[in-house]
Amino acid sequence: MLSSSIEPTGDDATSLTHTADLPVTGLKGRLLNHLEAAPLHASQRLPSEREMIERFGTTRVTLRDALLQLEAEGRIYRENRRGWFVSPPRLRYDLLACLPFHEMVQSQQRVASTEVLAAQEVPADEVIAQRLGIARGAGVYRITRVRRIDGRRVLHVCHHLRRDCFPGILDFDLSAHSLTTLYLHQYAIRIRRVSFELASSVFDAETAVALNAAPGSPAQRITRINFDQNGRAVDCDDEHWRHDAIELTLSAAPQR
Amino acid sequence: MLSSSIEPTGDDATSLTHTADLPVTGLKGRLLNHLEAAPLHASQRLPSEREMIERFGTTRVTLRDALLQLEAEGRIYRENRRGWFVSPPRLRYDLLACLPFHEMVQSQQRVASTEVLAAQEVPADEVIAQRLGIARGAGVYRITRVRRIDGRRVLHVCHHLRRDCFPGILDFDLSAHSLTTLYLHQYAIRIRRVSFELASSVFDAETAVALNAAPGSPAQRITRINFDQNGRAVDCDDEHWRHDAIELTLSAAPQR
DNA sequence: GAGTGGTCTAGACCACCTC
DNA sequence: AGGTGGTCTAGACCACTCC
Numbered sequence: 001m002l003s004s005s006i007e008p009t010g011d012d013a014t015s016l017t018h019t020a021d022l023p024v025t026g027l028k029g030r031l032l033n034h035l036e037a038a039p040l041h042a043s044q045r046l047p048s049e050r051e052m053i054e055r056f057g058t059t060r061v062t063l064r065d066a067l068l069q070l071e072a073e074g075r076i077y078r079e080n081r082r083g084w085f086v087s088p089p090r091l092r093y094d095l096l097a098c099l100p101f102h103e104m105v106q107s108q109q110r111v112a113s114t115e116v117l118a119a120q121e122v123p124a125d126e127v128i129a130q131r132l133g134i135a136r137g138a139g140v141y142r143i144t145r146v147r148r149i150d151g152r153r154v155l156h157v158c159h160h161l162r163r164d165c166f167p168g169i170l171d172f173d174l175s176a177h178s179l180t181t182l183y184l185h186q187y188a189i190r191i192r193r194v195s196f197e198l199a200s201s202v203f204d205a206e207t208a209v210a211l212n213a214a215p216g217s218p219a220q221r222i223t224r225i226n227f228d229q230n231g232r233a234v235d236c237d238d239e240h241w242r243h244d245a246i247e248l249t250l251s252a253a254p255q256r
Numbered sequence: 257m258l259s260s261s262i263e264p265t266g267d268d269a270t271s272l273t274h275t276a277d278l279p280v281t282g283l284k285g286r287l288l289n290h291l292e293a294a295p296l297h298a299s300q301r302l303p304s305e306r307e308m309i310e311r312f313g314t315t316r317v318t319l320r321d322a323l324l325q326l327e328a329e330g331r332i333y334r335e336n337r338r339g340w341f342v343s344p345p346r347l348r349y350d351l352l353a354c355l356p357f358h359e360m361v362q363s364q365q366r367v368a369s370t371e372v373l374a375a376q377e378v379p380a381d382e383v384i385a386q387r388l389g390i391a392r393g394a395g396v397y398r399i400t401r402v403r404r405i406d407g408r409r410v411l412h413v414c415h416h417l418r419r420d421c422f423p424g425i426l427d428f429d430l431s432a433h434s435l436t437t438l439y440l441h442q443y444a445i446r447i448r449r450v451s452f453e454l455a456s457s458v459f460d461a462e463t464a465v466a467l468n469a470a471p472g473s474p475a476q477r478i479t480r481i482n483f484d485q486n487g488r489a490v491d492c493d494d495e496h497w498r499h500d501a502i503e504l505t506l507s508a509a510p511q512r
Numbered sequence: 513g514a515g516t517g518g519t520c521t522a523g524a525c526c527a528c529c530t531c
Numbered sequence: 532a533g534g535t536g537g538t539c540t541a542g543a544c545c546a547c548t549c550c
Binding site: 061068069072073074090095096097098191192193194195196197198199200201202216218220243246247248249250251252253254255 | 317324325328329330346351352353354447448449450451452453454455456457458472474476499502503504505506507508509510511
């Protein structure tokens with residue numbers, strides 16, 4: 001499945017090693033690029049590392065370097081201890097469209113699903129209290145969810161909602177309804193301003209487990225605070241995306 | 257310089273290897289975390305890899321893995337073939353404030369500088385033509401610059417300006433003036449809408465060279481299109497940042 | 513010229529997933 | 532139980548930086 005169309009003039013795997021006396025930097029990476037270009041489709045599994053080693057006439061460490069490179073480029077991804085897969089196209093995530101996740105995904109001809117990991121009332125810690133402008137220790141609802149696109153776990157989100165804004169919201173089915181829809185229809189709260197903080201990082205251990213990602217693989221962090229029609233911060237969330245899963249977009253008027 | 261306060265109970269380097277029978281995953285990474293927490297300051301150079309190997313009783317490959325982890329976390333960075341350094345705090349980059357680079361940096365008590373790599377008129381290629389809504393082959397000015405914060409090269413940016421909007425703009429000193437200021441004062445063009453596309457990736461070879469980054473190290477890509485008071489796309493740019501150099505922020509009203 | 517990081521070889525053991 | 536990825540050892544050569 002892999003052997004064809006990697007090197008036009010090459011006659012199978014052994015020929016690849018012949019190029020080793022060229023400037024080798026990233027050569028393996030380039031081979032793997034070619035490898036993807038031709039025969040592999042989105043979400044298809046790559047051959048096992050040991051198989052690729054043999055195919056390319058290289059060692060585990062070198063191959064691994066190349067794979068990690070491609071991972072950093074967002075072209076392939078790992079599931080922890082399960083193997084390497086070709087990255088599907090990035091979901092375009094318009095930060096200011098504020099579409100519910102399922103709608104956003106559906107509108108791009110993909111399939112979304114959501115799993116609630118935990119939903120409970122907790123006292124606000126320092127960070128949350130500050131973001132929401134409430135007293136430390138005040139009651140908030142914490143909702144942790146994992147979201148999938150086409151079956152692949154791509155997003156870990158942790159919401160914190162002000163209890164005084166959304167009393168009893170935990171009684172709704174949180175895997176079926178979008179929060180913003182509940183806000184509007186059940187609580188007459190409309191999000192009028194959003195504020196974001198974005199940075200690229202890596203998954204922490206817990207998040208990695210939830211997404212079945214290798215600990216330390218690259219992640220996109222998105223922290224959001226939502227303000228209602230009265231300018232009050234009503235909830236915030238911490239999103240951690242597989243970094244290859246999204247491309248962020250936004251369009252707005254500059255301030256002042 | 258490194259030997260103190262890494263392991264409270266440890267009596268120097270050899271003790272570190274005693275912990276090797278614990279779950280070792282990321283142990284080296286954690287050691288290096290401690291290592292940073294204590295005695296190293298922003299932009300300070302880490303000891304040479306061979307020195308750290310000895311200090312931690314490990315091998316090159318393992319150490320390198322740990323360092324690459326910390327790089328992915330944005331805690332340290334490389335200059336190509338020069339060594340590893342502690343990452344300075346991230347610059348907060350408000351996407352919608354549209355502050356000139358020098359002002360943004362200065363307002364955070366940092367020092368900015370800019371270097372013009374190239375500035376010339378070229379025909380618009382497919383991508384640029386599409387972004388700017390002009391004919392393929394139409395004249396555009398391409399300006400490539402490298403920007404520094406506190407002396408560190410963190411940003412490679414390539415602008416494309418419509419020639420018909422900014423005739424003769426290349427005659428100005430582009431390392432001293434901000435483009436948006438020139439737009440406003442020399443051409444009476446004011447940016448009224450911006451549209452962004454963000455994704456995390458790695459540096460390509462050319463960009464890496466310009467920033468003195470190792471090829472393949474993690475990067476944040478920011479593509480921007482600027483629209484003037486008539487709704488016309490007047491310029492666009494492709495920014496590639498060292499991913500540890502920035503934290504993006506924005507605050508706006510959601511659409512609709 | 514000495515030392516550095518960048519790249520590579522050739523193995524090994526273990527935890528975990530899949531069958 | 533066999534195979535997988537995750538982690539690690541112990542070296543090597545080269546291109547480049549810095550002195």
